[in-house]
Amino acid sequence: MRASAVRHLIALSARSLGFLKDVTLYDTEYVDAVLLHGRFDFKSYTEDLFHKLALTLPPSLSTALPLRRAEFLAGRAMARAALQALGQHAAEIAIGSDRAPVWPKGSVGSITHARGHCVCFAKCDPRWQVGVDVEAIASGHALKSILTMAANQRERDLIARQTALPPDQLATLLFSAKETLFKGLYPLVRRFFGFDCAELRTPPANGFLRLHLTQTLCRELPAGESYDIRFNITADRALTWLALRPVRSRCDWPRGM
The missing domain is CATH 3.90.470 (Ribosomal Protein L22; Chain A)
Incomplete structure (x- = not known):
């Protein structure tokens, strides 16, 4: 899993045209779990990156500040990469009524970002609860x-x-x-x-x-x-x-x- 995940992460960084960089796969010490940390460069953010990364900008963020949209893009890109590393179907991760991500059936996860850092922690067992910051x-x-x-x-x-x-x-x-x-x-x-x-x-x-x-x-x-x-x-x-x-x-x- 690790070798294929690393290849995908390299490809993800390339498709993002410098927006996502230094994406690293960490050992979580949990079974069937993936922890990804990377950086995103706001100066490299453009709206068409959603299309290049095959992600959708939700209507609720259509009037959000560009930084908020960049954070959302980085988080969802990392989440999809985490699911792919777990061998899960990388579906769109919707926004729930409480603003938390709605993870695809069979998975659970958490996304966080701060000052250009972005992280996703995901596990392919929905019986668990996870958190990351x-x-x-x-x-x-x-x-x-x-x-x-x-x-x-x-x-x-x-x-x-x-x-x-x-x-x-x-x-x-x-x-x-x-x-x-x-x-x-x-x-x-x-x-x-x-x-x-x-x-x-x-x-x-x-x-x-x-x-x-x-x-x-x-x-x-x-x-x-x-x-x-x-x-x-x-x-x-x-x-x-x-x-x-x-x-x-x-x-x-x-x-x-």
Whole structure:
């Protein structure tokens, strides 16, 4: 699978005429799953790239800013490439009522993009839930916002005293991991929940970052439940991903919630 996938990725980059570049296939450590990371160059974006890449610009994005359309194109191109790498039918991935991608039967996935980075994590087993997130390493105001809004005091103390990663990288990684956890759990919970619902209690190690739920989201997701989120980090970006098999297709809501 890997050799044919790499050939397809090379061809995809060529067809995009410089729009998509550095597309890389990562080892997810999950069976029958694909993680693709690449970059997209907004300066190389043109509307006719949708035709060249055999993708459709949905009517809902007809009035969107060019950057939003470029992000959509990059994400859907990566998603189709991921499905092809899995041997799945690379159908159009529609936009659902909650704005999330609607994956073809027999597959599940997650798409993310940030500052020219684009990632898709897909798995050919719809019983699973997956999440992926990529973030440019934060600095200045963005870093301050993460430490204020996405981290609690215990997490800020941990970021300040640990030596595993520079503080800006760990803060960005924490933010990305919480985004990934939200994406993985949202299809079960079907409601939004904040950064305060999960907490980092130990430094990341060996490519894993463990988050603990601080609140009960529903019976199947009680406070104290932990999730090991995989990550890959470089000097300019943090990448996190998660796959989990739910007990039930959706949460069984207790009375009063």
